Amino acid sequence: MDLLDPKLLQLFDLLYRTRSVTRSADELGLAQPTVSIWLRLLRDHFHDQLFVRTPSGMQPTPAADALIGPAREILESLRRLANWEAAFDPATATRKFRICMTDASHITLLPRLLEQVRICAPGVGLKALRMDGVTAEALETGEADLAVGYAPWLESGIYQQTLYSQDWVCLASATHPRIGRQLQLDDYQRESHIVISAGTGYQLLESALQQQQIQRTVLLELPGFLGLGAIISNTDLIATLPRHIGETLAALNQLKVFTCPITVPGFEVKQHWHARYHHDPANRWLRQLLAELFMGKKKGKRER
Numbered sequence: 001m002d003l004l005d006p007k008l009l010q011l012f013d014l015l016y017r018t019r020s021v022t023r024s025a026d027e028l029g030l031a032q033p034t035v036s037i038w039l040r041l042l043r044d045h046f047h048d049q050l051f052v053r054t055p056s057g058m059q060p061t062p063a064a065d066a067l068i069g070p071a072r073e074i075l076e077s078l079r080r081l082a083n084w085e086a087a088f089d090p091a092t093a094t095r096k097f098r099i100c101m102t103d104a105s106h107i108t109l110l111p112r113l114l115e116q117v118r119i120c121a122p123g124v125g126l127k128a129l130r131m132d133g134v135t136a137e138a139l140e141t142g143e144a145d146l147a148v149g150y151a152p153w154l155e156s157g158i159y160q161q162t163l164y165s166q167d168w169v170c171l172a173s174a175t176h177p178r179i180g181r182q183l184q185l186d187d188y189q190r191e192s193h194i195v196i197s198a199g200t201g202y203q204l205l206e207s208a209l210q211q212q213q214i215q216r217t218v219l220l221e222l223p224g225f226l227g228l229g230a231i232i233s234n235t236d237l238i239a240t241l242p243r244h245i246g247e248t249l250a251a252l253n254q255l256k257v258f259t260c261p262i263t264v265p266g267f268e269v270k271q272h273w274h275a276r277y278h279h280d281p282a283n284r285w286l287r288q289l290l291a292e293l294f295m296g297k298k299k300g301k302r303e304r
Contacts, residue, residue, distance in 0.1 A: 019057030
């Protein structure tokens, strides 16, 4: 029997994880017809349907459940062979690091990280991945090298290191017609708001509002931070955000930053990695770089 092409194993792993031909095609950068052809090759090779289309997505057959473990072991072995280095020298290394992060981190962390990587490791590339429910699995399998952000669900087998703490601020246009030097609670309840429904710590903010019985009028709800600064700059809407992303957007769009007039629990932005890669030289280098960039006075704090 001919050996299976590794790209087919990669598709098998993605389909098992995403349960979606569309998402698998997007992550592989392929057209859906190509993915369908590859899936047919997999089915022919294993003499099984492997995935069956249902209302809830492409569900694996018992054969797929049995094969996913060995398939992932093979993929991880191939990744280690492709990226193996006796020691990691950033000046000469040529590899791509995959980092799970929120879209807020795309704005606040990624530009500085990329700038520093280009200076000290010119042959190294970065790939930003989604921070979602499969992040822990991606860290374990090596599909992701690190996860950076607020992710309290990442626990078993995952190391973590705090990069910085976050509190909350409010943003408004520099020419807002009713808000002057301070944002009072009455102003907060009177004005209309923009909500980032999938933003970092969104549930912390919503819980605080409910507990304090504070009502607000939401005129615009966004799935992420794209375009938020421009919208605030050109309207009289206000937004409540974690400080780092808030101050970054304010600097880019000449916005006013106010202390949040309600009490919202803070949180810690951390970098996370799986125990399997704790001693990996390349992973250690990337973690140390992030710590140096974002821990400030906490630089050198021990990982745990």
